[in-house]
Amino acid sequence: MRIKYLGTAAAEGIPALFCDCDVCKKSMKLGGRNIRTRSQAIIDNTLLIDFPPDTYWHFIQNKLPMDEITNCLVTHSHQDHLYELDIYMRKKGFANFKEPRPALNFYTGKDGVKRINEVINSNNMSEAKAHLVKSGDVFNVQGYTVTALEASHAKESTPLVYIIEKDGKSVFYSNDTSEYFEKSWEILKNFGKPISLISLDCTEGDKHIEYIGHMNLERCIALREKLKTVGVADENTIFVLNHFSHNGGNATYDDFVKIAAEHNFLVSYDGMEIEI
Ligand SMILES: [Zn+2]
Numbered sequence: 461m462r463i464k465y466l467g468t469a470a471a472e473g474i475p476a477l478f479c480d481c482d483v484c485k486k487s488m489k490l491g492g493r494n495i496r497t498r499s500q501a502i503i504d505n506t507l508l509i510d511f512p513p514d515t516y517w518h519f520i521q522n523k524l525p526m527d528e529i530t531n532c533l534v535t536h537s538h539q540d541h542l543y544e545l546d547i548y549m550r551k552k553g554f555a556n557f558k559e560p561r562p563a564l565n566f567y568t569g570k571d572g573v574k575r576i577n578e579v580i581n582s583n584n585m586s587e588a589k590a591h592l593v594k595s596g597d598v599f600n601v602q603g604y605t606v607t608a609l610e611a612s613h614a615k616e617s618t619p620l621v622y623i624i625e626k627d628g629k630s631v632f633y634s635n636d637t638s639e640y641f642e643k644s645w646e647i648l649k650n651f652g653k654p655i656s657l658i659s660l661d662c663t664e665g666d667k668h669i670e671y672i673g674h675m676n677l678e679r680c681i682a683l684r685e686k687l688k689t690v691g692v693a694d695e696n697t698i699f700v701l702n703h704f705s706h707n708g709g710n711a712t713y714d715d716f717v718k719i720a721a722e723h724n725f726l727v728s729y730d731g732m733e734i735e736i
Pocket residue numbers: 469470471499538540541636703
């Protein structure tokens with residue numbers, strides 16, 4: 461199994477569109493891995509995770525086979541993870557294709573389904589389909605077994621995080637969230653085997669935070685220990701920090717990668733690929 465990070469930023473991107481903060485100015489100047497687009501990933505170049513406004517750029521940049529991709533797991537309905545208006549571009553005429561063509565299937569929580577269906581229904585589309593996912597659901601997508609867990613994030617966005625398994629390998633894609641609710645811990649305990657790669661929300665970098673909804677380095681360190689305690693991580697599990705904001709502490713890639721390395725975390729960047 462191979463995960464590729466296509467975009468690795470929180471909602472604003474780094475640099476943020478209208479921002480003059482030091483992180484944004486420095487990141488723009490440094491370029492390279494310091495430039496982060498809105499979060500999206502792909503498994504084995506076929507199973508998409510999230511559908512942000514930067515999907516088009518990710519398609520160009522990574523030569524994604526978007527005409528062949530038929531499945532997309534969506535974490536939640538915030539615009540940086542679900543830019544549903546672009547689904548319209550799959551309608552016949554905007555996209556040309558030989559019939560019959562399978563629909564592009566989106567799997568997400570209640571609010572995501574509602575938003576996707578608004579686009580599908582108002583444009584009379586058969587080229588996309590929304591599937592409702594609830595916390596605790598285990599379902600098969602294209603030969604991958606997907607386990608959904610409720611995330612601790614803005615409730616109205618019906619947030620989920622996903623464990624994706626195939627051929628004895630697994631990825632836990634865990635943003636946007638802070639520490640999980642008890643019922644999600646129950647699902648993790650029942651999962652009960654070490655995951656190959658765990659990707660954690662580290663929106664706030666090494667800045668100290670109190671609020672619920674995202675994580676920072678300090679929380680990721682504690683969460684890693686708890687994940688080991690319940691048996692879903694061990695010494696072979698690869699931990700990646702992801703989903704960064706310019707408002708976080710030491711938020712440029714070049715600065716944060718050194719700090720994270722001291723704690724044995726990898727730091728995601730746009731285009732990062734890991735074979736597990
Ligand atoms: Zn986000």
